[in-house]
Amino acid sequence: MVAQALTGLIETWWLSRLGTDVLTGMAVLFPAVMLMQMMSGGAIGGGIASAISRALGAERRGEADALVLHAIVINIAFAAIFTTIALVFGPEIYRGLGARGASLAAALAYSNVVFSGLVLLWVMNGLAAIIRGTGNMLVPAFVIAAGVVILVPLSPLLIFGWGPVPALGVAGGGAALLLYYLGSTLFFAWYVGTGRAGVHFRFVPLRWAYMREILRIGALSALASVQTNLTIFTTTALVGAWFGPHAVAGYGTAARLEYLMIPLVFGIGATLVAMVGMNVGAGQGARALRIALTGAAAAFVICETIGVVAAIWPEAWLRLFASDPATLDSGSRYLHLAGPCFGFYGLGFALYFAGQGAGRILWPMTASFARLVVTALGGWFVLRVFPTENALYVMVAFGLLVYSGIVVATTVGAGWTRAALPRVAAAT
Numbered sequence: 001m002v003a004q005a006l007t008g009l010i011e012t013w014w015l016s017r018l019g020t021d022v023l024t025g026m027a028v029l030f031p032a033v034m035l036m037q038m039m040s041g042g043a044i045g046g047g048i049a050s051a052i053s054r055a056l057g058a059e060r061r062g063e064a065d066a067l068v069l070h071a072i073v074i075n076i077a078f079a080a081i082f083t084t085i086a087l088v089f090g091p092e093i094y095r096g097l098g099a100r101g102a103s104l105a106a107a108l109a110y111s112n113v114v115f116s117g118l119v120l121l122w123v124m125n126g127l128a129a130i131i132r133g134t135g136n137m138l139v140p141a142f143v144i145a146a147g148v149v150i151l152v153p154l155s156p157l158l159i160f161g162w163g164p165v166p167a168l169g170v171a172g173g174g175a176a177l178l179l180y181y182l183g184s185t186l187f188f189a190w191y192v193g194t195g196r197a198g199v200h201f202r203f204v205p206l207r208w209a210y211m212r213e214i215l216r217i218g219a220l221s222a223l224a225s226v227q228t229n230l231t232i233f234t235t236t237a238l239v240g241a242w243f244g245p246h247a248v249a250g251y252g253t254a255a256r257l258e259y260l261m262i263p264l265v266f267g268i269g270a271t272l273v274a275m276v277g278m279n280v281g282a283g284q285g286a287r288a289l290r291i292a293l294t295g296a297a298a299a300f301v302i303c304e305t306i307g308v309v310a311a312i313w314p315e316a317w318l319r320l321f322a323s324d325p326a327t328l329d330s331g332s333r334y335l336h337l338a339g340p341c342f343g344f345y346g347l348g349f350a351l352y353f354a355g356q357g358a359g360r361i362l363w364p365m366t367a368s369f370a371r372l373v374v375t376a377l378g379g380w381f382v383l384r385v386f387p388t389e390n391a392l393y394v395m396v397a398f399g400l401l402v403y404s405g406i407v408v409a410t411t412v413g414a415g416w417t418r419a420a421l422p423r424v425a426a427a428t
Contacts, residue, residue, distance in 0.1 A: 003144050009256070009260070010148075010151060010152060011177065012253075012256065012321055014155055014156045014173065015110075015173050018159075020245075020324055021101070022102075022106040022170055023249050023253070023321060023322060023327075024103035024248055024249045025094070025099055025102075025103040026107070026252070027236065027248055027251070028094050028099045028240075028252065029094060029107040030252065031232045031233050032086065032093070033114060034229060034232075034262070035225060035226065036082060036121055036122075037125070038229070039221075039222045039225045039226075040075060042262070043222040044075060044122075044125075044129075044222055045126060045129035046218060046353060047216070047217035047218025047221060048067070048071040048126060048129040048130060048218065049129045049277070049356075050277045050359060051213045051214050052064050052067050052068075052071075052134065053133045053273065053274045053277030054280060054359065056133070056134065057277060057279065057280070065202050066204045067130075067199075067213070068200070068201050069201065069204055070207075070210040070211055070214060071126050071129065074126070074214055074218070075123055075126035078122055078222075079118045080119070083118045083119070086111055086118070087115055090108060090111050091104070094108065096237065097233060097236050097240065098241070100245070103245065106170045109169065109170040109174075111174075112174075114177060114178065117178040120181035120182050121181050123189075124184045124185040127189060127191075128143075128144075128188055130199060132273070133199075133273070134274075135198075135274045135278070136197065136198065137274075139197075140188075143187050143188065144184065147180045151176060151177070151180045154176045154180070155172070157176075158172030158175050220361045221356060221361055221365070223365055223368075224352065224361070227369050228372075231372045231375045231396075231399065232255055232258075235376070235379060235392070236251065236252060238380060238383060238392060239330070242383055242387060243389055246326035247327075247330040247389065249322060249324070249327045250330025250331035250332075250334070251331060251334055253317075253318055253327065254314070254317070254330075255334070257306070257335070258338070258345070260306070261306070261342055261349070262349070264306075265303065268299050268302075268353070269299075269354075270353065271295065272295045272354045272357055273356050275288070275291050276288040276292055277356075277357035277358070279291065280357065285358075288358060289412075292350075292351060292354030292357075292411060295350050295353075296350040296351045298350075299347055299350035300343045300346050300350075302346060303342045304340075304344075305343075306342060307338075307339040307341065307343055308339060308343075309339075310342075311335050311339030315328055315332060318331040318332065330389060334389075336393075337397050341401060342400070344403070344404035345400045345403065345404065347404050348364070348367060348403045348404035351364065351408065351411045354411065355407075358414065363406065364410075367402075367406035367410070370399075370402050371402055374399040374402050375395055375396050378395040
């Protein structure tokens with residue numbers, strides 16, 4: 001997951017060499033790209049891994065095999081929907097987030113390339129989720145890490161060109177990412193197709209009951225992912241409306257560090273989905289809860305350490321991507337105030353994955369909505385009264401605390417020992 005997080009950072013570092021306009025364009029686009037990664041890997045992917053792990057925990061291998069085809073079909077359908085939205089409404093979306101002129105052109109140049117091949121990302125993460133659902137974390141980790149090694153030289157090659165390879169600029173960053181997705185997708189398809197994953201790809205009649213078993217967790221998780229990204233979207237829009245493009249670039253660059261928490265916690269969370277799911281499927285609810293709390297504690301320590309370091313030395317991060325004083329000032333303000341709360345986000349996010357494994361996702365989704373309300377509406381209100389960046393970023397930090405508190409309280413009282421595992425086969 002560290003390697004996967006580096007894909008966005010590598011591209012941002014290279015693209016920042018093209019100027020502040022490009023950096024601003026990437027700042028408004030990055031939440032959309034992260035939304036796709038979160039939904040395909042953590043939300044719908046979590047629903048896939050949860051369904052398969054609980055089926056295997058209950059020793060229903062035929063059901064686990066049937067879920068493989070249904071998972072792929074669901075991911076292709078979601079990819080088609082979001083590709084259409086981005087290609088048709090992309091200009092209006094990015095303009096609404098503060099991109100203008102050259103920054104809007106940069107956002108669209110990257111977006112049109114990436115979203116044209118979005119199906120590769122969704123299928124890649126769907127296949128990876130199938131493998132993780134069996135408890136195998138090694139193969140997805142190896143493939144993703146190997147892909148990043150390839151991406152490191154490929155990204156600048158396509159952005160700046162060299163020899164016979166033309167310079168594609170911003171679009172080159174998107175093209176490099178698609179090639180990374182393609183290679184990973186082909187390997188995962190081979191691995192699952194040959195039966196090495198422990199579950200088998202079988203052509204079975206599509207049944208709503210199997211779709212529902214994935215979507216009852218994945219769809220709610222997708223809403224939570226949308227809410228998380230809407231929080232970043234609305235904060236970006238508020239920053240742009242009140243403080244201008246340089247502040248957007250500063251906040252967007254700083255917020256990338258918050259986004260870095262997502263794949264880091266996902267590394268723990270993917271394990272929690274499989275371990276909690278198998279234990280709940282086997283009727284070991286109390287053990288599943290202990291596993292969840294242990295993983296959440298580890299996530300808190302990791303994210304809080306990063307957040308505190310960033311709050312103390314914000315420019316150590318920001319100067320990797322920008323040197324403009326106004327951009328550095330805005331990003332530093334955000335990290336000073338929100339960085340010390342990153343650990344609480346990691347804590348709540350880890351328990352969100354545990355809830356996926358247990359088949360209980362309603363309260364984590366509610367917590368994510370509460371964070372959105374506190375940040376968006378609370379941020380808008382305080383800006384009307386105290387029109388400063390500090391006031392807005394205090395509300396962002398408070399939203400993280402609210403999110404964590406709700407998830408922790410509802411997880412401890414969830415009663416996973418009483419969790420029922422629906423029999424999909426009986427419903428078909």
